[in-house]
Amino acid sequence: MNHLPDDLRRLEAEAIFIFRxxxxxxxxxxxxxxIGKDSSVMLHLARKAFHPANLPFPLLxxxxxxxxxxxxxxxxxxxxxLGLDLIVHVNRAGLExxxxxxxxxxxxxxxxxxxxxxxxxLTAHGFDAAFGGARRDEELSRSKERVFSFRSxxxxxxxxxxxxxxxxxxxxxxxxxxSIRVFPLSNWTELDVWRYIEHENIRVVPLYxxxxxxxxxxxxxxxxxxxxxxxxxxxxxxxxxxxxxRTLGCYPLTAAIESSAVTVIDIVRELETASTSEREGRLIxxxxxxxxxxxxxxxYF
Amino acid sequence: MKAISDPKVKAPSGREGGAVQRDLLRLIxxxxxxxxxxxxxxxxxxxxxxxxxxxxxxxxxxSKAVGTTGDAPDAALLLDGxxxxxxxxxxxxVGYHHFATPRRRFxxxxxxxxxxxxxxxxxxxxxxxxxxxxxxxxxxxxxxxQRHSFICALLGIRDVVLAVNKMDxxxxxxxxxxxxxxxxxxxxxxxxxxSVVAIPTSAVLGDNVTRRSDRMAWYHGPTxxxxxxxxxxxxxxAPQFRMPVQWxxxxxxxxRGYAGTVASGELHPxxxxxxxxxxxxxxxxxxxxxxxxxxxxxxxxxxxxxxxDDIDVSRGDLLAxxxxxxxxxxxxxxxxVWMSEAPLLPGRSYLLKCGSRTVGATITTLKYRVDVTxxxxxxxxxxARNDIAYVNIATVEPIAVDPYQExxxxxxxxxxxxxxxxxxxxxxxxxxxxxxxxxHHADFDVTKAARAQLNGQRPIIIWFTGLSxxxxxxxxxxxxxxxxxxxxxxxxxxxxxxxxGLNRDLGFTEADRVENVRRVAETAKLFVDAGLITLVALIxxxxxxxxxxxxxxxxxxxxxxxxxxxxxxxxQRDPKGLYRKAxxxxxRNFTGIDSPYESPEHPDLTLDTATESAEHLADEVMQFxxxxxxxx
Numbered sequence: 001m002n003h004l005p006d007d008l009r010r011l012e013a014e015a016i017f018i019f020r021x022x023x024x025x026x027x028x029x030x031x032x033x034x035i036g037k038d039s040s041v042m043l044h045l046a047r048k049a050f051h052p053a054n055l056p057f058p059l060l061x062x063x064x065x066x067x068x069x070x071x072x073x074x075x076x077x078x079x080x081x082l083g084l085d086l087i088v089h090v091n092r093a094g095l096e097x098x099x100x101x102x103x104x105x106x107x108x109x110x111x112x113x114x115x116x117x118x119x120x121x122l123t124a125h126g127f128d129a130a131f132g133g134a135r136r137d138e139e140l141s142r143s144k145e146r147v148f149s150f151r152s153x154x155x156x157x158x159x160x161x162x163x164x165x166x167x168x169x170x171x172x173x174x175x176x177x178x179s180i181r182v183f184p185l186s187n188w189t190e191l192d193v194w195r196y197i198e199h200e201n202i203r204v205v206p207l208y209x210x211x212x213x214x215x216x217x218x219x220x221x222x223x224x225x226x227x228x229x230x231x232x233x234x235x236x237x238x239x240x241x242x243x244x245x246r247t248l249g250c251y252p253l254t255a256a257i258e259s260s261a262v263t264v265i266d267i268v269r270e271l272e273t274a275s276t277s278e279r280e281g282r283l284i285x286x287x288x289x290x291x292x293x294x295x296x297x298x299x300y301f
Numbered sequence: 302m303k304a305i306s307d308p309k310v311k312a313p314s315g316r317e318g319g320a321v322q323r324d325l326l327r328l329i330x331x332x333x334x335x336x337x338x339x340x341x342x343x344x345x346x347x348x349x350x351x352x353x354x355x356x357x358x359x360x361x362x363x364s365k366a367v368g369t370t371g372d373a374p375d376a377a378l379l380l381d382g383x384x385x386x387x388x389x390x391x392x393x394x395v396g397y398h399h400f401a402t403p404r405r406r407f408x409x410x411x412x413x414x415x416x417x418x419x420x421x422x423x424x425x426x427x428x429x430x431x432x433x434x435x436x437x438x439x440x441x442x443x444x445x446x447q448r449h450s451f452i453c454a455l456l457g458i459r460d461v462v463l464a465v466n467k468m469d470x471x472x473x474x475x476x477x478x479x480x481x482x483x484x485x486x487x488x489x490x491x492x493x494x495x496s497v498v499a500i501p502t503s504a505v506l507g508d509n510v511t512r513r514s515d516r517m518a519w520y521h522g523p524t525x526x527x528x529x530x531x532x533x534x535x536x537x538x539a540p541q542f543r544m545p546v547q548w549x550x551x552x553x554x555x556x557r558g559y560a561g562t563v564a565s566g567e568l569h570p571x572x573x574x575x576x577x578x579x580x581x582x583x584x585x586x587x588x589x590x591x592x593x594x595x596x597x598x599x600x601x602x603x604x605x606x607x608x609x610d611d612i613d614v615s616r617g618d619l620l621a622x623x624x625x626x627x628x629x630x631x632x633x634x635x636x637x638v639w640m641s642e643a644p645l646l647p648g649r650s651y652l653l654k655c656g657s658r659t660v661g662a663t664i665t666t667l668k669y670r671v672d673v674t675x676x677x678x679x680x681x682x683x684x685a686r687n688d689i690a691y692v693n694i695a696t697v698e699p700i701a702v703d704p705y706q707e708x709x710x711x712x713x714x715x716x717x718x719x720x721x722x723x724x725x726x727x728x729x730x731x732x733x734x735x736x737x738x739x740x741h742h743a744d745f746d747v748t749k750a751a752r753a754q755l756n757g758q759r760p761i762i763i764w765f766t767g768l769s770x771x772x773x774x775x776x777x778x779x780x781x782x783x784x785x786x787x788x789x790x791x792x793x794x795x796x797x798x799x800x801x802g803l804n805r806d807l808g809f810t811e812a813d814r815v816e817n818v819r820r821v822a823e824t825a826k827l828f829v830d831a832g833l834i835t836l837v838a839l840i841x842x843x844x845x846x847x848x849x850x851x852x853x854x855x856x857x858x859x860x861x862x863x864x865x866x867x868x869x870x871x872x873q874r875d876p877k878g879l880y881r882k883a884x885x886x887x888x889r890n891f892t893g894i895d896s897p898y899e900s901p902e903h904p905d906l907t908l909d910t911a912t913e914s915a916e917h918l919a920d921e922v923m924q925f926x927x928x929x930x931x932x933x
Contacts, residue, residue: 007325007406009602016603017562020548024616024657049560049603051591053552136397144396163724164420164640166427167713168562169654173722187408189399 008196012045015184017168018147019049019131022182023056025172026129029182030122033059033086035071036248038133038185040078040204041193045184046131047082058085060121060130064113065090066101066250068226074205087125091117101252102231109250119155122179129172129180137189147186153177190246191271198264208267210244210259221255326529329410329425329458331449332435337466341435341504342398342411345526348511349400395421404530419687420640422449423727426456427713430534433462433525434485438477438501439470442484448673450485451689454492455636455729457709460532461489463499464525468517469506475519491676498528540600542566542574542622543703543711545656546614550605558589558605559614561657564710566622567599568606576612577619577627577701584609617658619701619711627701627711630733632665635705637684637692641718641725645684647692648815650849651725655714658700662716666693683812693734705729720844752832756790759931760829762854763922766841766901767864768893769879770871772910772918773838776864779919781836787932789834794821796839809890815846822850829858834931842898860929862922863904868893870911 004012022029031046033039046055061075079086091099094112101109122130136145146162148170163171174180185193197204214225216236223230225238230252232238243256244267261267332338396411410425412418426432432453436446453461463485471477482499489497500509501517502525508514511526523531543564550558568574572585587607588595598604608614621627639645645664653662669678670690684690705712706729716726753760763780765773774795784791796817800807804820807813818841828835841847851859871893872880883891890896901907906925908918926932 010325013562013601013603017547020560020603021657024548048591050550051605052556052558052589053550137399164424164715164727166424166715166724166727167709168428169656169713169715171654171715171717171722171724173652173717175722187397 004199005195008192008199011185011188011192012048012196014168014187015042015045016049018170018182018184019046021170021172022129022131022180023050026180028125028127029057029129029131030060030087030125030127031055031057031131032118032133033061033075034133034248035061035067035075035205036133037193037197037204037208038135040202041188041196042131042133042184043078043082043084044200044202055084057131058087060087060089060125060127062114062117062121063088063090064101064109064117064250065095066113066229066252068205068207068224068248068251068254070207071205071248074203078203087121089117089121089124091120100229101250102229106253110253122155127179128174129182131182131184133185134183135185135188135190135193145183145186147183148172149181149183150174151179151181155179157181191268194264194268194271198268205248207245207248209262210242210266211262212240213243213256214238215241215243215256222258223254224251224256226251325406325408326431326532326534327408327410327429328431328433328529329412329422329429329453330433330435331412331422331425331453332437332446332464332466336435336437337504338435339411341433341464341466341502341510341525342409344504344507344510345407345409346398346400348507349402349526395425402526402530407529417687419448419452420638420727423452423456423638423640426453426458427709427727429453429456429458431460431462431529431532432458433464435464435466436481436485437470438465438467438481442481442488444674446485447488447676450489450492451671451673451676452638454489454494455638455689457706457729459493459495460534461494461497462525462528462532463497465499465501466504468501468508468514469503473501473503473508473514473516475501475517478520488676496532498522498532500525500528540565540708541625542568542572542620543627543708544568544604544606544620545658545710546616546618546620547657549615556607557611558607559620560603560605561620562603563598563600564656565600565708567597568604569597570594573623574608574620575623575626576614577621577629578699579613579618580629581610581612582623583612617656619656619658621701627703628733629699629701631697631699632693632695632734633702634668634691634693634731634734635714636729636731637664637690637694637716638727639684639686639688639690639725640727641723642686643718643725644811645688645690645726646812646815647683648812648819649843649845650719650852652717652719653694653696653700653714653728654717655700655702656710659717660700661697663695664692665695668692682810694728702730702733704732718845719848749830749832752830756832758789758832758834760832760834760858761931762825762829762835762837762850762859763862763926764825764841764847764850764859765836765838765862765864766847766904767866768868768871768898769840769891770874770876771864771866772908772915773840773864775915776908776910776918776922777836777838779915780922783919783923784834789932790832791834791836792828793836793838794825794828796821799824799839809888809896811843811890811896814842814896818843818846818850822846822853825850826853829854840892840898842892842896844899844902847901860905860925860931861901863901863907864910865900865907866910 031042050056091113099109099112144159146165149157150163151157215222216225216232216238222243241258242260244259244261245254245256248254259270261270330338330342398409398411400407410429412422412425434446434449436442465478465481478501500522501520502509504510508516509524511524513524543566544561545564546559547561550560568585570585570587573582574585575582585606586609588598589605589607619627647664647667650661650663653660667681668691670681670684670688672679681690703711712730714728715724716728718725765777767773777793781791781793799821804817807817818839821837821839825835825837847861875881882888883894892898
């Protein structure tokens with residue numbers, strides 16, 4: 001058998017089971033690919049699940065046009081290198097209205113460029129199941145979500161009416177127009193993800209590793225100046241600091257941490273002594289009370 | 302027992318140490334609403350360092366806003382993640398939380414205590430190795446605790462910790478703890494737990510959760526965390542190899558792999574295996590993985606295998622060790638937990654999913670329901686949500702199973718409602734009834750086709766559905782006269798008439814209505830087999846049973862006619878005076894008054910009796926039969 005520690009092996013097998021079950025039972029699955037570490041792990045697990053066959057579903061990236069440039073580069077390289085069927089979707093209407101995270105606030109911007117965009121793409125392609133990389137350790141409302149999470153025709157989640165999940169017997173049946181969000185990494189923690197990346201030698205976006213990068217301090221957060229669209233206030237100073245990211249998203253909404261971790265092993269070590277959770281760097285989690293639950297009910301991943 | 306060191310010393314950070322090999326214990330916590338479950342788990346997470354600093358700070362903030370512990374952090378708020386839970390102070394759904402010590406890693410399923418969410422507890426228990434049952438020391442043992450104990454045992458949990466919590470409310474009194482411990486031992490003895498360890502705790506103060514209590518010096522056993530660390534979860538001795546085929550991997554003509562997760566036992570290249578359904582033996586040729594071929598795979602591993610022979614294997618098949626093969630049966634005795642708001646109705650057809658196999662299934666006998674307060678057996682005609690029962694179930698095709706207590710994967714199943722797709726029940730197989738092996742379908746030389754030919758007609762079921770007084774019998778009667786005049790051989794099965802003979806033992810509850818329709822449908826099927834044009838005039842209020850009636854004959858042998866008369870008109874006509882009686886409350890369960898009628902979604906023909914005469918409508922049916930080619 002492979003070299004993995006017992007607990008990772010069990011998590012790996014669970015995720016593979018989930019991938020296969022969806023492909024066996026659903027009509028048209030897709031994998032939501034957000035380019036981050038969780039997506040990299042999901043992609044790796046999916047390839048293992050169906051080896052030696054190619055992935056039996058496409059990948060979908062919701063591009064807000066505000067992702068880090070390194071992420072887009074990594075996405076295209078990965079798709080090229082593994083011969084993936086990658087769909088990139090942008091909410092054109094939102095783009096034409098000029099919706100952006102700087103002027104419109106994170107809640108409105110996320111609603112249009114992420115949630116609406118996702119719903120558009122899922123509806124347009126008629127996907128009935130979408131894999132997502134969410135983990136139960138990330139956020140409180142996630143800890144209550146099932147592995148198979150059902151969405152109405154309008155992509156709405158009803159947390160009070162979830163299907164019981166017994167053993168590993170998943171009920172994948174849906175009515176026409178309904179869809180399922182499926183989370184193969186539900187039982188993983190952030191540290192599991194990094195330990196797995198280490199053991200399996202999985203490539204991730206370089207932004208996870210510390211390097212000197214231009215940043216400004218804003219409201220206690222370090223925001224990277226990834227391109228010229230980020231306005232720099234008169235009293236703000238762009239500094240070159242050794243930083244890395246624990247989580248990746250739209251660059252103006254994603255805070256960096258100061259770090260010297262330049263390898264996966266460094267990151268694992270850093271996490272073992274970390275005192276804050278990864279989502280502290282995600283500014284959108286804090287923009288409303290019960291923020292994530294509300295976004296999820298409306299259709300956000 | 303091994304020496305136990307102070308967990309605070311050995312676990313400065315409870316989070317993962319990458320290099321350490323630790324096993325994983327899955328546990329479930331259950332108790333009633335106010336036993337302090339969330340507080341207890343929150344305490345474990347906090348004390349094991351599984352809570353990051355930013356969440357600790359958020360907890361401090363939230364505790365002041367909505368907490369119940371004054372200025373101290375309210376650990377329960379760590380767990381109740383949904384807004385409704387925080388506002389109402391209850392746990393609605395199963396939450397999964399992680400923590401670890403250097404010795405073990407834990408995934409805890411925090412399940413709701415309230416009776417409405419028992420199905421969620423069943424969900425949590427299905428994957429748990431151990432249960433922590435909480436009891437409030439200041440209360441009597443509640444029915445809920447007995448229910449939870451029973452469910453844990455039913456779902457195969459063998460190791461239990463009884464946390465007698467809120468000891469601070471009873472002055473840490475030893476006699477109270479002993480009383481609860483003994484009461485639990487009394488009622489749980491019939492549940493055959495392997496280990497039960499009772500621990501007096503105060504989750505609010507942290508006593509005997511991770512820290513030994515100074516206030517209960519009389520207690521010498523382990524703390525909760527110590528018990529969780531040392532309890533041994535035994536694997537069953539030498540389990541037999543089982544692997545449900547989940548997906549067939551066919552990238553090209555040269556490769557045909559069978560993907561699945563090993564449910565139990567081991568496999569190696571060269572091992573002989575049995576395809577349970579077809580009873581064909583073959584050998585494992587290779588175990589393929591992205592990291593190269595494997596020499597061995599064990600329980601829990603997700604693998605892809607190649608077989609030595611080119612044989613018929615597909616999703617839903619079970620690969621098994623030929624030494625002790627699974628049972629093949631289409632009828633089973635099993636325990637059932639009902640989860641749906643809609644009642645379980647014996648006779649109704651559900652979907653049963655066991656492993657990767659999904660088949661149609663019906664509860665044929667409801668043997669008894671269990672009263673969870675005293676584990677007595679009660680007679681039952683139907684089951685409500687959260688009921689637990691012992692039933693016989695029949696599947697439309699034989700499936701391969703093991704007793705649940707030997708194998709959770711091949712012995713556990715869910716039931717799915719065919720119309721709503723809801724997961725309505727969870728079942729644990731006790732044994733196969735082997736009906737399939739003992740009753741064979743006999744084939745005779747004179748066939749349905751031959752009988753139809755002799756009659757010179759196309760046998761078919763013409764099924765009239767609609768409310769009482771809608772005009773079903775009147776139209777069916779006129780139709781039969783017209784068919785008779787053409788020399789057709791017919792029979793009319795009328796609801797009222799059938800109830801005076803074949804179905805005299807049935808009443809008007811939902812369960813009896815389901816059985817009523819099932820018997821009429823089976824009779825109509827026999828009449829079609831006999832070559833007759835069979836008319837059925839029956840309220841048949843539920844879509845599920847009408848669908849069943851259609852499904853048991855060939856696709857072109859069933860016509861559903863909806864006699865669409867609004868209830869107001871039926872009540873006005875009231876030919877039998879039944880609506881008046883129902884309105885006066887003289888009897889209950891009258892369709893359209895206090896029992897539902899589910900209109901057909903896609904009837905073959907709809908008859909509007911409000912505007913047309915019965916004679917005209919019977920002619921309309923005749924025309925329809927000609928268009929369908931039933932009549933020339």
